[in-house]
């Protein structure tokens with residue numbers, strides 16, 4: 001009863017015990033006794049039902065076997081427990097090992113991560129370096145190319161340098177030769193300059209000599225043409241004759257009436273001779289041609305005075321300034337002279353001369369001086385003529401506007417201003433301009449610093465007041481004006497006469513005009529008088545009057561007078577040339 005299932009259970013347990021652990025280690029073998037007991041029980045003969053004693057003895061034997069078996073099993077269980085404990089301990093070890101391995105693995109993983117990161121970085125770096133290497137290689141290649149080019153260029157340059165060095169050596173040699181030539185040329189140039197300077201000084205001297213031979217005072221007669229209005233009125237020029245063979249002769253013929261005035265006794269002939277006579281057809285250019293030499297003298301350092309003398313309406317202003325509607329053809333003597341002065345100064349520049357100029361323009365009316373370069377002011381006091389200093393004979397007009405000028409245009413502007421100021425006066429005071437002298441003065445200063453020379457002169461261009469005689473019916477104001485004009489004109493004549501006779505006393509101070517021009521008259525100064533003649537027969541009386549005055553002047557000969565000393569001022573270490581100082585030529 002119940003024996004078989006127990007055996008089966010024993011076999012089942014043994015099967016379990018005989019299995020391998022998960023770790024693969026062998027499990028100890030189960031106890032063998034129990035199985036033997038079973039075999040015994042199975043091998044015995046079945047007892048008769050009555051053999052109770054035998055049956056009990058079998059059962060006891062079987063129990064004993066079972067007990068032994070249990071004993072054995074217990075022992076085996078213990079061993080198994082021990083094994084289990086052992087295995088658990090081993091398992092713990094293994095767990096720990098596993099943990100350790102795991103943590104090692106984790107560390108390794110982290111390290112691996114780190115390594116991977118580093119590998120990545122290194123890979124990037126490698127990539128960059130590779131790129132750099134590529135770039136560098138490319139640059140290198142380029143540089144190599146450039147290097148080759150440079151090498152070639154260097155070779156070329158070396159060749160060029162060699163060639164240049166050769167050239168340089170040759171140039172240096174040539175340079176030395178050229179330097180020697182330059183030195184020779186410079187010496188020659190200096191000699192030439194000296195010669196040129198000498199020639200210039202000779203030219204000045206000879207020019208002056210020529211003018212002196214012509215006479216330091218000369219008279220030109222100019223007869224103006226008939227004005228359109230006069231032509232319309234049928235006026236003629238029959239009483240005027242210009243002998244073709246003599247360009248300095250003028251003949252006037254006047255019908256002489258009998259003392260009763262009823263019959264004509266015939267023509268009276270008046271012969272005049274001047275340095276030049278300009279018939280009506282002569283142009284401004286023709287006239288200027290004759291005075292150009294005088295203007296050159298002014299640049300050479302000689303005072304030059306050019307006067308226009310004649311009755312009102314005879315063409316004085318036209319001759320000196322030109323008509324109101326001025327053009328290149330009709331430019332008068334003043335603008336032409338100014339142009340020549342500036343051109344002449346420029347031409348003298350290469351010869352070492354530098355010039356400076358200043359201009360003034362005044363009018364003398366009723367023996368009073370008025371500046372034509374400033375607007376009219378009735379309150380303005382008349383200008384006075386004064387000595388520059390006690391020690392000097394030189395005169396000047398304090399407060400007179402003396403404008404530094406550097407070009408022809410600047411002077412023309414001044415002439416324009418003067419003209420405008422004169423016309424204002426003309427309107428305020430009926431035709432005052434005809435009854436006043438206008439004096440344009442250009443002060444010329446020349447310096448030749450290389451040769452320590454200087455020259456200074458004044459070019460005076462004077463439009464004199466109308467020279468007509470006093471009419472018996474003249475009113476007080478006109479009477480005063482005419483007296484003042486006549487007095488100054490006759491003083492001019494007397495001064496010229498006194499100078500020609502070399503009289504010790506020259507009455508400069510008898511009129512404002514001669515007083516003002518004192519420095520520019522006499523000595524080496526050059527004087528030219530235009531006697532302007534109106535062509536009408538009705539003017540013959542005034543014309544004769546003017547021509548006689550001019551003839552007297554023309555007969556005067558003013559030679560080289562002892563030079564009047566120039567006053568102080570100027571350049572201290574320079575010498576004067578020209579008429580303002582010790583005569584022509586360098587001192």
Ligand SMILES: Nc1ncnc2c1ncn2[C@@H]1O[C@H](COP(=O)(O)OP(=O)(O)OP(=O)(O)O)[C@@H](O)[C@H]1O
Pocket residue numbers: 223224225227280310311312313314315316317318319323433434435465466532
């Ligand atoms: N050579 C000439 N050719 C053409 N016209 C002339 C000439 N000379 C003078 N005239 C003219 O004659 C007129 C009078 O001349 P201008 O005014 O020059 O005389 P003036 O002697 O200066 O007179 P005033 O004493 O009144 O100033 C003007 O109309 C002028 O243009």
